[in-house]
Amino acid sequence: MLTTPSAPDHDLVAGLDKPLHVLREDGTRRPDPILDPLLRDVDLELLRGLYLDMAVVRAIDDEAVALQRQGELGLWPPLRGQEAAQIGLGRSLQETDFLFTSYRENALAWCRGVSPGEMLSVWRGTTLSGWDPFAHHMATPQVIIGAQTHHAVGYAMATQAQGKDDIAVTCFGDGALSQGDTNEAMVFAASFHAPVLFFCQNNHYAISEPVDVQANVPIALRPTGFGIPSLRVDGNDVLAVRAASLLAAQHIRAGKGPMFIEAVTYRLGPHTTSDDPTRYRDEKELERWRRRCPLGRLERHLEQLGASLEELRADAERRSQEATTAMQEAVAALPSPAPETMFDNVLATEHPGLLRQREQFRAFTASLAPEQTEGSAA
């Protein structure tokens, strides 16, 4: 019996020499034989929608950074620069496709209707998990790098066993490529033909470490060794990312097994608000990527199609104002959790030792309360 599969097809990966793209830097449309068939539904309305998404998400991101600087949030991981990669993916999926992401995918949370309070509560430290994963078909942010890739594959295997056509999508960065979990997850996905999309945002840095520390070949080449077809796409081209994601989702939904997308993009901001990127990257590189802003590219394209930029920007401004005002209100309204709630939900069932500790905590807390004695009031 032959137990060794044949070598993978050399056509497993596209975009290695230059990431697939359909919008040039100057905003002109470029034909692409792989992505064009997925772009037939693109019209002005859809383009406007993608632009507004990216603009609002940028405003949300900027506002969160401001809230952190004001002391309202403990930490924030900015996504500036990665709007196209996330919106392109987010606007290509079905509502029931389940997302397992890292902590920087707040644009995807936006696509999934996560409210400002739900998005910010973790970063304010009032909860460990901001939203109901089942209500939004999106797990809450994973902090352990790469750990969520397994969860997506397991979820996908279960949907497959149940005969459903929704897929699982896992998002991670270039740093996660070095984690055992990410690589193991690709083994599981390939072996069981799991309906899962691996979506890597190569934003060039894992905190301070440049991507070539994680991979000295294009990241998109890695999954091909697992037998997983892969697309390397310009992550700052929202149309290209959307088309690539649609293509991958079609492939996966057709029962052809997992796919991988490397979206080549750049983190314009710090790793988190605690980071100082001037220590590890130079201004010239940063400037080069600032000029490749995903919003600017789509603006130029829309202008060429005859859209009124003035109107579009005003619309974006109005929606951004709404979103950021809602964030300010939501942060102010986030409740401080009652201390005793820290004992809740450790287990789904009763735990006598925890009940005892909760009682002891309650008694101790009560013992700290100032005694109400007559005449002690000022």
Add this chain to the structure above:
Amino acid sequence: MSTTMTMAAALNAALRDSLEADEDVLLIGEDIGTLGGVFRITDGLKERFGASRVIDSPLAESGIIGTSVGMAYRGMRPVSEIQFDGFVYPGFDQIVAQVARLHYRTSGTVQMPLTIRIPFGGGIGAVEHHSESPEAYFAHTPGLRVVTVADPQDAYSTMRAAIECDDPVIVLEPKRRYWSKGEVDTSVSAELSSARVLRTGRDATLVAYGPLVVTALEAAVAAEDDGIDLEVIDLRSLSPLDRDTVAASVRRTGRLVVAHEAPGNVSLSSEVITSAVEDCFAHLEAAPERVTGYDIPYPPGALEDHYLPGIDRILDAVDRTLGRRNSREAA
């Protein structure tokens, strides 16, 4: 209703009946399908339930656990097998950072009804990494239930209860007792978190779990020759700990000996003895004693009989609590 069978057969029956009872239950692990597991615990289950419910996984423990987490997100109740105790460490992060926390992290929204089966302990003359007792790592981790089984009936009923439980449960199976036989009644259910008094006695309380429960019962029989009446408790649940059962016994006997295979440093015996001191200090007639593996990596097979607590070391500790002549000092 009861049948005589080995612990291995009892575990197999528990898995079979769980798969039969609930279509969301599935098994995943290395070599568990076609081979039936290296200890044959899953023998015949793939043939009966199919490859999508009895899954031969790639050789990646983090993957086995992490994939199970994703399946649980989708409503499944995975039973993951870690082939040997010493192989669990690559899966440690998924267990302590994901499985144990998801219910807490999501304020109870996401349940993790995983059962993680781990054959544990020594006594089979195995090579390195095949005889470990890693229970303290997991008992130390909030959000996990950790249980052990000691005989075929306990193995059957506890496994069924673990799979039905909505919490993640680590079930430690004493591999050197897999072939011990006993009566099994499949209609008997078990409470996951209770210890059980297997033998009542007046003079001292002897606490053990997993593979040492049999040893503890044998020690109690041997002690009779010296006129010593030992009470034997099978702890069963290592987290949460049934400290009430231990304390009630110590209040009667005034003496406590705890035995396990794992090294003693920061171990279950540390916790059981601390609990007893906190709960019934005034009833203690002597300092509690423990009989454990030494604080060394598990030694080569040729030395394991010196490492593992046996009847004589247990009785020596009992003698210490009773002020009788013992290896450390003359009476």
